[in-house]
Amino acid sequence: MLIDLLSGGLAGIVSRTGVAPLELYKIQRQAAYIEHATLRSVLKKEGIRYLWKGNMTNCTRIAPQMAINYSVFEYSKKHIKMENKDINNLVCGALAGSVSMACIYPLETVRSRLSLQMNSSHYSGILNCLKTMPFNQMFGGLGMSLLGFTPYCALNFAFYNKLKDNFKEMEMNKNANKLLSGGLSAIMAVSITYPTDLMRRQLQLQGFDKSVPKYDGIIDCGKKIIKTQGIRGLYKGLFAAYISIFPKFALQFWSFELFQENIKKCVVNI
Numbered sequence: 001m002l003i004d005l006l007s008g009g010l011a012g013i014v015s016r017t018g019v020a021p022l023e024l025y026k027i028q029r030q031a032a033y034i035e036h037a038t039l040r041s042v043l044k045k046e047g048i049r050y051l052w053k054g055n056m057t058n059c060t061r062i063a064p065q066m067a068i069n070y071s072v073f074e075y076s077k078k079h080i081k082m083e084n085k086d087i088n089n090l091v092c093g094a095l096a097g098s099v100s101m102a103c104i105y106p107l108e109t110v111r112s113r114l115s116l117q118m119n120s121s122h123y124s125g126i127l128n129c130l131k132t133m134p135f136n137q138m139f140g141g142l143g144m145s146l147l148g149f150t151p152y153c154a155l156n157f158a159f160y161n162k163l164k165d166n167f168k169e170m171e172m173n174k175n176a177n178k179l180l181s182g183g184l185s186a187i188m189a190v191s192i193t194y195p196t197d198l199m200r201r202q203l204q205l206q207g208f209d210k211s212v213p214k215y216d217g218i219i220d221c222g223k224k225i226i227k228t229q230g231i232r233g234l235y236k237g238l239f240a241a242y243i244s245i246f247p248k249f250a251l252q253f254w255s256f257e258l259f260q261e262n263i264k265k266c267v268v269n270i
Contacts, residue, residue, distance in 0.1 A: 001071050001074070001075055003260060003263050003264055003267065004067075004070050004071035004074045004075075004260065005067040005068075005070075005071045006067070006259070006263060007070065007256050007257075007259035007260040007263060008066040008067040008068070008069055008070030008071060008256055009063040009064065009066055009067035010063075010255065010259050011066055011070070011251075011252050011253075011255040011256035011259060012059070012062035012063050012065065012066030012067070012252065013059045013062065013063050014251055014252075014255045015062075015248050015249070015251040015252035015255060016055065016058050016059055016062050016248065017052075017055060017059065018247065018248070018251050019244050019247050019248045019251070020051065020052045020054075020055040020058070021039070021051035021052065022240075022243050022244035022247070022248075023058070023244045023248070024039070024042070024051060024052075024053070024054065024115055025039055025240050025243070025244065026237055026240040026241050026243070026244045026245075027112060027115050027116060027201065028116070028240075029236060029237030029239075029240040030197075030198055030201045030202070030236060030237040030240075031116055031201065031202075031205060031212075039051065041118070042118075045118060045119065046118065046119060053114065053115060054111050054112075054114040054115030056126070057107065057110055057111040057114050057115075057126050058111045058115075060107060060126065061104050061107035061108055061110075061111050064103065064104050065100045065101070065103070065104045066100070066252070066256075068096075068099060068100040068103055068104075069096045069097065069099075069100040069153065070096070070256055072092075072095055072096040072099050072100065073092050073093060073095075073096035073157055076091070076092035076095050076096065077089075077092050080092055085161075086158055086161075086162055089157050089158040089161045089162075090154045090155070090157070090158040091154070092157065093153045093154035093155070093156060093157030093158055094150050094151065094153065094154035096153055096157070097149045097150045097151075097152065097153025097154060098146055098149070098150045098153075100153075101142075101145050101146060101149045101150070102142070102146065105138075105139060105142050105145060106130065106138040106139065107126075108145070108204070109133070109137065109138055109139070109140060109141070109204045110126055110129045110130060110133075110138075112201060112204045112205060113129060113133075113204070113205070113208050114126070114129060116205070116208065116209075122208065133207075134207070137206065137207050140203045140204050140206055140207075141199070141200040141201070141202075141203030141204045143217075143218055144196055144199050144200040144203055144218050144221075145196075145200045147196055147218070148193050148195075148196025148197055148199075148200060149193075149196075149197075151192070151193055152189050152190065152192075152193040152196075152197075153189075155185075155188065155189035155192060155193070156185050156186055156189040156249070157185075158185075159181075159184070159185035159188050159189060160181050160182060160185035160253055163180070163181040163184055163185055164177055164178065164181040167180065167181060175254065178250075178253055178254040178257060179250040179251075179253075179254050180250070181253065182249045182250040182251070182252060182253030182254055183245075183246035183247065183249055183250035184246075185249065185253075186245045186246060186248070186249035186250075187242060187245060187246055190238075190241055190242070190245055191238075194234075194235060194238050194241060195222075195234035195235065197241070198225075198234060198235070198236060198237065199218065199221045199222060199225070199234075202215065202221055202225070203215060203218070203221055222234070
């Protein structure tokens with residue numbers, strides 16, 4: 001389990017750092033009502049390195065989240081034995097997603113806020129954000145996150161393992177198999193669960209800026225988005241999500257198994 005924890009944490013850091021500018025673009029599209037929320041504004045006012053702003057927070061968040069996520073999934077697979085392999089992966093993925101999200105959620109909120117501020121206009125860093133943000137705002141959107149990330153994670157793991165088995169039968173290159181399976185599984189999963197991710201982001205940003213609408217919970221959030229923007233409003237930023245999510249999860253699944261294999265070899269040699 002320790003190997004899975006370490007491999008998952010490292011895989012999360014590698015994948016998020018690799019696609020940080022694309023991830024920033026996705027968050028900006030989900031918060032398009034904030035005037036300066038564009039990559040052009042970031043480049044003009046802050047410089048190219050700020051395309052990675054919020055990445056340190058993201059890695060601080062994602063390392064423990066992915067460590068917990070993968071280790072819970074691998075642990076669950078050893079103890080939950082269902083006849084149908086796909087359903088087994090679905091159940092184990094759901095457990096992994098819910099446990100990991102609940103454990104690190106305040107850092108997810110911090111990451112969203114640091115990514116959308118301009119020139120440290122709100123917070124000077126992670127600790128400052130945690131100190132000044134009201135406790136209830138730290139967990140804004142947690143219920144939505146659990147409703148969204150749990151099925152997303154379940155579908156992601158199930159699709160990944162299914163695709164990997166299918167590509168293996170086609171005798172695809174091992175590394176290409178993992179990269180393609182990881183990217184496609186994420187695209188398929190997010191296509192089903194995206195509205196929950198959008199609403200989570202909206203709820204996280206309440207109190208951050210005057211332009212952020214006020215919502216009285218998950219149902220109110222959904223109703224107001226549909227009322228003002230229509231059903232399409234629930235899918236704002238989906239294309240941006242596709243752009244970032246394919247390489248992110250291709251890298252994540254590939255690097256997790258790479259780290260897992262190599263760490264096991266090191267342990268055996270020791």
